[in-house]
Amino acid sequence: MLCKVYCACCNGLEVTTVTVEVSVTDGIRFFLVGLPDNAVKESQQRIESALQCYGFRIPGKRITINLAPANIRKEGSAFDVPIAVGILCASRQLDESVGEKLKDFIILGELALDGNLRDIPGALPIIIHAMEQGFKACILPPGSAMEGAEIEGITVYSAQNFRDVLEILMNPEESCSKIITSQSIKQEAIIADEDSLNYDFAQVKGQMAAKRGLEIAAAGGHNILLSGSQGSGKTFMAKCLRGILPPMSKEEAIQTSNIYSVAGLLGAESSKEHHSGGLLRNRPFRSPHHSITPQALIGGGSKGLPGEISLSHHGVLFLDEFAEFDRRCIEVLRQPLEDGVVQISRVKGKHFYPARFMLVAAMNPCPCGNLYEEGGKCKCSSSAMMRYRSRISGPILDRIDIQLVVRAVKAGDLVFSSGRKEESSRIIAERVKKARQIQMDRYKAKNESFYTNAAITPSRLAVYCKLSSLDEKLVEAFVNKFGISARGYTRILKIARTVADLEGAEKINTAHLSEAFNLRCPDKNEMML
DSSP: OEEEEEEEEEETTEEEEEEEEEEEESSSEEEEESSBOHHHHTHHHHHHHHHHHTTOOOOSSEEEEEEESTTSOBOSSTTHHHHHHHHHHHTTOSOHHHHHHGGGEEEOOEEOTTSBEEOOTTHHHHHHHHHHTTOOEEEEOHHHHHTTTTOOSSEEEEOSBHHHHHHHHHOGGGOGGGEEOGGGOOBOSOOOOHHHHHOOGGGOOSOHHHHHHHHHHHHHTOOEEEEEOTTSSHHHHHHHGGGGSOOOOHHHHHHHHHHHHHTTOHHHHHHHTTBSSSOOOSOOEEOOOTTOOHHHHHEETTTTEEOHHHHTTTSEEEESSGGGSOHHHHHTTHHHHHHSEEEEEETTEEEEEEOOOEEEEEEOSSSSSOTTSSSSOOOOOHHHHHHHHTTSOHHHHHTOSEEEEEOOOOHHHHHSOTTSOOOOHHHHHHHHHHHHHHHHHHHHHTTOSOOSGGGOOGGGHHHHSOOOHHHHHHHHHHHHHHTOOHHHHHHHHHHHHHHHHHHTOSSOOHHHHHHHHHHHOTTOGGGOO
16 A cells, blocks of 8 residues: 655755655565665664554565655654654554545654654744645644744644654544644743843943944944954943844744754754744844854855854854954855855755844954054054954955944043943833834835845945935045945945934935944044044
8 A cells, every 4th residue: 555644854944845655565675765864764763663652563564665756865863753654554554534634744753762752953944835835734743843833824733752643643623732823832931131131231331432333233234343452342242232133023033043943953042032932033143263164154064054154144143353263264254244145055955044144243453452552552563463454354344334443441431430320232222123113114115125224235225325415525535535445335325324214314414424434434533524
């Protein structure tokens, strides 16, 4: 008898429906074909032990299992459950009515030897794919099923063990208690996020220019570089940035959660947010060490998994000690910063991951870090400074919108500030949220593909960043005198657009451009308007 069970596999973010075809005929042999890897080939032993726990068996006949389409390699242990169901149906150990219902289900899960189901990576994109392909329901292990709690248009069942799978298939109408919904997400008691407690702008003394620059970067989604002395608060302020970013929209949450699901990290991130499943809501903040390899940063490996760049999608990629990163790591940022996508090419195929992130980098201005300090503290030679600065190439610097000089905090700000309260992250976050909403409304009304000022395409720049004739002449004078590139010019206009949005202004004016010039070119103060 021939039986077909439907499951799926992920190739990066691309999902393919896999049909498990099981044929049981006379003879004694077990065939598993369809480009399975070793984890799939070893499923026979796991399935045999699990079935015995529930009174079933693998029949002593000729069993042929084909994983179609046969030209796509099948990796991982997620095919255990559909193969086991197929064997039972094809050998008539289950009622024929079960076989008729299989066409409506996507079934996945790894079997433990005692019949329990273990979670699998990539559940969220698989659930979305099943909905788009017209399947009525998915049966998944508990943790994997929770990833689809907020996806509408398809029923997601949670199966603790293999017996639950069979009960759902035999009586789907009576298995309502196993259906995962948005109400299934158990929010734990409200616990203050560790970052919001330890990293708040209220704890930053002085540094008004740096805080203003970070606020503008957060409001418009701009890349930012903090260059300054050691101990000036660069790292601390960068970590405070997470507390002023607005929450993700549902569309953004689905895109980011898909990446984390494929990487097998969605459950871990959900626990950090104090809920038991569903989509990520807080924007990711990734902070890899400067010893990271280019492959770990951009992604890849034998399975083409996403790297830190893609895991920062719709969030922040913070690179502390920027100049200490391997030159190759810094250079791989070029294309993602420009295109917002990562392409990983391997022998087995190509993988595409979205990578629309904010780059936040921090570094010292020279090897000793005292270049901007008074009193001649810097003892670096000109050649040493040149070698140090050459670690960051011109094309990379040109792609960083805001470049700030952060000087050491003055003693008056540091010691005698007890009577003066600094703005908290909560207050700044409200301004950022309003500015982001202005951008969202503006670009959605025109059906644009972007929703932040930093992502404005060149063809639409003249529409959203109009200047008066006087301002055009001032910008032209600045660009000509300091040799600003075409990319730098567009960055200045985008920053000015964000400054205007923070003020609630419809048009860009001279004051907005002046601040944009200072943020883009902090070492050219003599030309500031």
